[in-house]
Amino acid sequence: MTLPAHPPSRARRQTAAWAFVAPALSVIALFFAVPVLLGLALSLSDFDIYALADLGNLRFVGLGNYGQVLQMPLFWQALGNTVYFVAFGVPLSIAVSLGTAVLLQSRLARCKPLFRTALFAPVVTTLVAVAVIWRYLFHVKYGLVNHALLSLGFDPVDWLGDPQWAMPTIILFAVWKNFGGNMIIFMAALQAVPQDLYEAARLDGAGPWAQFRHITLPNLAPTTLMVSILTTAGYFQLFAEPYVMTQGGPLQSTVSVLYLMYEEGFKWWNLGTASAVAFLLFLIIVSVTQGLLWLARRLSGGRA
Amino acid sequence: MADRRALLRVGAAGLAAPLLAGQAGCGRADPNLLRFWAMGREAEVAPQLLAGFERENPGLRLQIEALPWSAAHEKLLTAFAGDALPDMAQMGNSWLPEMAALGALEPLQPFLDKSRTVDKADYFSGIWATNEVAGRSVGLPWYVDTRLLFVRTDLLARAGFERVPRDWNGWLRCMAALQATGVATPLLLPTQEFEPLLALALQQRGELLKDGGRRGNFDSEGFRQALRFYLLMFQRGFAPGLSHNQVANVAQEFGRGSFAFYITGPWNIGEFKRRLPAALQDRWITAPLPGPLPEGVPGGGPGASVAGGSSLVVFRHSQRKPQAWKLIEYLSRPAVQQQFYRLTGNLPPRRSSWALADEGGRSLAQDRHASAFAEQLERVRPAPAVPEWERIAQEMQLFATRAAFAGVDLEETVRGLDVRVDAILEKRRWMLDRSAR
Numbered sequence: 001m002t003l004p005a006h007p008p009s010r011a012r013r014q015t016a017a018w019a020f021v022a023p024a025l026s027v028i029a030l031f032f033a034v035p036v037l038l039g040l041a042l043s044l045s046d047f048d049i050y051a052l053a054d055l056g057n058l059r060f061v062g063l064g065n066y067g068q069v070l071q072m073p074l075f076w077q078a079l080g081n082t083v084y085f086v087a088f089g090v091p092l093s094i095a096v097s098l099g100t101a102v103l104l105q106s107r108l109a110r111c112k113p114l115f116r117t118a119l120f121a122p123v124v125t126t127l128v129a130v131a132v133i134w135r136y137l138f139h140v141k142y143g144l145v146n147h148a149l150l151s152l153g154f155d156p157v158d159w160l161g162d163p164q165w166a167m168p169t170i171i172l173f174a175v176w177k178n179f180g181g182n183m184i185i186f187m188a189a190l191q192a193v194p195q196d197l198y199e200a201a202r203l204d205g206a207g208p209w210a211q212f213r214h215i216t217l218p219n220l221a222p223t224t225l226m227v228s229i230l231t232t233a234g235y236f237q238l239f240a241e242p243y244v245m246t247q248g249g250p251l252q253s254t255v256s257v258l259y260l261m262y263e264e265g266f267k268w269w270n271l272g273t274a275s276a277v278a279f280l281l282f283l284i285i286v287s288v289t290q291g292l293l294w295l296a297r298r299l300s301g302g303r304a
Numbered sequence: 305m306a307d308r309r310a311l312l313r314v315g316a317a318g319l320a321a322p323l324l325a326g327q328a329g330c331g332r333a334d335p336n337l338l339r340f341w342a343m344g345r346e347a348e349v350a351p352q353l354l355a356g357f358e359r360e361n362p363g364l365r366l367q368i369e370a371l372p373w374s375a376a377h378e379k380l381l382t383a384f385a386g387d388a389l390p391d392m393a394q395m396g397n398s399w400l401p402e403m404a405a406l407g408a409l410e411p412l413q414p415f416l417d418k419s420r421t422v423d424k425a426d427y428f429s430g431i432w433a434t435n436e437v438a439g440r441s442v443g444l445p446w447y448v449d450t451r452l453l454f455v456r457t458d459l460l461a462r463a464g465f466e467r468v469p470r471d472w473n474g475w476l477r478c479m480a481a482l483q484a485t486g487v488a489t490p491l492l493l494p495t496q497e498f499e500p501l502l503a504l505a506l507q508q509r510g511e512l513l514k515d516g517g518r519r520g521n522f523d524s525e526g527f528r529q530a531l532r533f534y535l536l537m538f539q540r541g542f543a544p545g546l547s548h549n550q551v552a553n554v555a556q557e558f559g560r561g562s563f564a565f566y567i568t569g570p571w572n573i574g575e576f577k578r579r580l581p582a583a584l585q586d587r588w589i590t591a592p593l594p595g596p597l598p599e600g601v602p603g604g605g606p607g608a609s610v611a612g613g614s615s616l617v618v619f620r621h622s623q624r625k626p627q628a629w630k631l632i633e634y635l636s637r638p639a640v641q642q643q644f645y646r647l648t649g650n651l652p653p654r655r656s657s658w659a660l661a662d663e664g665g666r667s668l669a670q671d672r673h674a675s676a677f678a679e680q681l682e683r684v685r686p687a688p689a690v691p692e693w694e695r696i697a698q699e700m701q702l703f704a705t706r707a708a709f710a711g712v713d714l715e716e717t718v719r720g721l722d723v724r725v726d727a728i729l730e731k732r733r734w735m736l737d738r739s740a741r
Contacts, residue, residue, distance in 0.1 A: 054407075251705060267378070
């Protein structure tokens with residue numbers, strides 16, 4: 001490598017570098033760092049409507065809010081509900097995305113652009129609007145789903161009114177709403193898998209399942225890792241679906257951690273507790289994501 | 305004050321404040337503009353209702369802004385935080401203690417003292433009491449809402465009951481008879497509302513909070529009795545189970561005779577008049593809520609119910625308080641309240657509005673379906689006036705629902721509820737004790 005005749009000094013280069021990133025940094029500081037720090041400060045106080053009326057009513061409670069949240073039965077129920085949603089929603093969502101992507105890539109598929117658009121459509125629709133339609137579809141008496149069940153000879157299910165069924169219904173809705181995005185990512189990744197690998201496999205006598213298992217899946221591994229991390233982090237932040245469809249009910253079976261935070265903060269105006277919930281959720285998402293990365297490293301033998 | 309608001313704007317209300325502040329900015333430009341926040345259906349009819357006021361006050365410009373009920377509470381708090389409240393608003397009367405604790409409301413006593421048209425004695429006393437916080441009026445009742453029975457009289461007659469039962473025992477007997485004559489679940493008791501259980505609890509002697517609103521009193525004999533009765537409805541199968549009590553079209557099911565009793569509020573009068581077929585119109589009636597003691601003994605017969613409704617308030621920071629009060633006085637005129645009832649079905653809080661005859665020469669008190677409300681309104685009792693009440697009531701309902709459907713026993717329910725309520729009231733205790741020192 002050849003250097004210019006008079007290289008600028010190290011200090012000057014650093015100044016220039018800082019000057020270039022300064023606009024971005026200041027925006028990040030103003031709109032990310034400052035609110036996050038304020039939120040952290042808020043989570044150490046008992047900010048509520050009394051403090052809103054008079055700051056003299058504000059108490060510094062240290063980690064008291066965290067202790068209180070961790071002792072709240074509803075927090076653990078909300079966490080359980082959220083983990084349930086993530087544990088079933090994420091694998092299902094990824095399986096559906098991958099399945100549709102493989103089907104759409106297949107040489108046998110007809111009208112590909114039409115199907116691609118149709119399957120992607122739920123992602124671009126407004127969540128609130130389609131949630132209202134789903135509520136009609138899953139209505140216990142007049143819903144299309146129960147109508148179909150009845151005509152097949154099954155008993156009707158109170159999808160959104162029964163604590164056992166409300167979360168599965170929400171999972172179905174979320175998967176249907178979201179799988180299209182990951183499907184597009186998988187399709188792009190599939191196109192990057194070299195065709196000669198498949199040709200070689202076919203020559204070796206591999207059937208479609210063996211090809212999928214030994215060529216498609218390993219080639220998609222990095223994509224799958226990224227998709228599962230993004231989807232997990234997204235699904236932990238479950239909020240709009242229960243907010244629109246069940247308002248956390250029945251019997252709080254669809255209260256998610258974020259929904260709990262919203263209720264604490266904006267319904268009851270306990271901003272201290274709400275901030276503590278937010279930071280706990282943040283810690284949970286970070287540790288789960290790290291866990292996924294660690295798992296991926298283990299599985300790939302330290303290569304990823 | 306300004307520092308605090310500024311701090312909060314950066315912090316909690318960061319998202320909503322600029323938007324609301326923008327609105328407020330337009331308002332301040334015009335000194336003759338009176339901003340009025342109303343909710344739901346009331347906001348829709350307000351322009352029509354206030355046309356007369358605008359004619360009487362040509363110098364004043366009214367700006368009515370509609371809030372959806374579901375978001376109204378949050379909007380009011382956020383607007384307070386962002387210093388963007390209007391001059392006056394409609395407000396659910398259960399929110400008054402909270403807004404008063406914030407110091408957002410203008411005390412109305414000076415206006416009431418001078419007023420020649422608003423007379424405290426003319427208002428139902430239970431409703432008036434909900435507008436007083438620590439003995440001071442902070443709002444004026446606009447319309448009232450209480451819960452009582454909507455009854456299918458033909459189904460009762462078929463079961464051998466010519467009269468609607470007026471006490472708990474009669475009510476239980478009647479429901480058993482209805483069950484025996486083919487009404488499988490005679491009572492619709494939606495578990496997502498706390499008002500029916502609250503009404504039963506208010507029928508008991510004793511308070512729901514003790515020590516001046518410092519601690520829960522749900523462990524008391526009174527509340528136990530109310531909860532026992534409430535749970536009995538589900539144990540005996542009078543009220544449908546959890547998964548079937550969310551009825552989509554209540555009027556249709558009421559018409560089909562799926563249930564004969566429904567504890568609900570005045571808005572369903574208009575709803576049922578509109579939706580039920582003509583043949584059924586003389587087969588349903590409203591009746592006061594049965595009480596725990598048998599009719600005939602002192603304090604027996606029909607019992608108390610909740611004192612709900614909306615009030616009109618003036619905000620403390622408003623620059624146009626006299627004009628806002630003028631508007632409140634206008635809306636409190638019996639003739640205007642009559643028009644309001646006709647537009648919305650909302651029941652007036654003044655006895656003189658109930659007695660006022662319309663063009664047909666009939667008064668609201670003589671109305672077949674409204675008259676039971678007039679009777680019930682004489683017996684409404686306010687809920688404890690603490691800012692935390694809304695949350696406490698929801699916890700109460702949640703604990704009761706768990707007791708009904710998740711097998712939690714009564715003892716555990718009332719004890720657990722008291723622990724939860726005491727935790728909610730912790731800050732209030734600290735505040736009261738501090739100010740006492």
